[in-house]
Amino acid sequence: MQANAARPEFFGDIGCWSERTELHKAAYAGEVSVLQGLIQAGVSVNVVAVDSITALHEAAVRGQAQCVRILLDAGAQVDSRNVDGSTPLCEACSAGSAECVKLLLEWGAKVNPTLTSRTTSPLHEACMGGNAECARLVIAEGAHLEAYDLYYGTPLHVACANSHVECVKALLTAGSNVNAARLHETAMHHAARAGSVELLQLLIEFGGNVYVRDKHEHTPRHYTHPGSAASLRLQFYESTPLSLQQLCRITVRNVLGQRLLEVLPQLDIPPLVLSYLGYHEWMTITKSM
Structure with a gap:
């Protein structure tokens, strides 16, 4: 297979600056067989595009877990950074791909890369996209x-x-x-x-x-x-002089072991407060004690 866009003038493992290559395109599109063929043909898995994006970035941002695994197995740098300072783990968290996040963490991806004026952490990226599972994964690995x-x-x-x-x-x-x-x-x-x-x-x-x-x-x-x-x-x-949280913690500690319905009449709590908060919220907070 010919690597048309993967030009021959590579130096070292990183490769020269180039436009987005066929390797990048295959990783982004999840074209596993094409990606494997390019790697077997000798294309560097760490070649970067003009914005310092690697094929691993491309696979991670699209949640292409199989491509991520192939690239890592072939020696892709797990913490490579693009022009904005984002790592593949940042991209995977942004995409909400828990599978890619797990793979990258298994290969030692840093959950706390050095932040710059243009960089957000993997945890920021997960929270920005509402990707709670990814957030929990990086938190479990010590994300700040x-x-x-x-x-x-x-x-x-x-x-x-x-x-x-x-x-x-x-x-x-x-x-x-x-x-x-x-x-x-x-x-x-x-x-x-x-x-x-x-x-x-x-x-x-x-x-x-x-x-x-x-x-x-x-x-x-x-x-x-x-x-x-x-x-x-x-x-x-x-x-309210005391926040609901404080009030509940004070009263509940004093009435542990008693049923809530038996306790409420004994508490000096304005009826307006009880009606506003509702029985459900009282039960929720009580269970959390």
């Missing part, structure tokens, strides 16, 4: 929960800004700092701007500060629509 991106902040900021609830759950459960700030803006501000009551409640249950102010001196509620469910939820917490 507080990795800071110049434009987006932490992975938690990214997940909340894009309303990806499952990613937020994965991050908070793993121990992400719920009140981490970028220019004084926290995940609560992002969740409020998105108008997501579910996200706001989740952040609050993990200790999110509803009173925090950003660089404009705005609290999260400033970014909600007046009268909306998100605005009312934040207004409730702002006007």
Whole structure:
């Protein structure tokens, strides 16, 4: 098989700068037999295009797991970086390909590559795309929960800004700092701007500060629509001396072993609070104690 676009003037293992080659195209399209033929013909698996993209980047961004495996077996550099600093693992996380992520991790891909002004971490990429399984995979391998991106902040900021609830759950459960700030803006501000009551409640249950102010001196509620469910939820917490989370933890610790329905009449909780929160939320928080 002829490698038409894979020009002969290679030097070393990396190869010279060239346009996108047949190797890149085969990896991107998942053309396994073509890819294998090119490799057998002697084409370097690490040849880069003008933007420093390798065939491994191309396979990862398209979730072509079989091509990823073939390239790695043939000596592809697992942490090669393109012109933006992204690695194949970043691309696989962005694409939401858990299979590719697993392969790359098995071959030693770094979950915490050095960040630059143009680079986001694999965990950022997973959270940006709402790919919770990929996020959990890199978290399990030690991804930095507080990795800071110049434009987006932490992975938690990214997940909340894009309303990806499952990613937020994965991050908070793993121990992400719920009140981490970028220019004084926290995940609560992002969740409020998105108008997501579910996200706001989740952040609050993990200790999110509803009173925090950003660089404009705005609290999260400033970014909600007046009268909306998100605005009312934040207004409730702002006007309550103790947050619901604190109140529940205090009361539940004192009544362990008693049924909730037996306990509620004994608690000095305004009827408005109970009706607003609902029995379901009380049960949810009680089970988490």
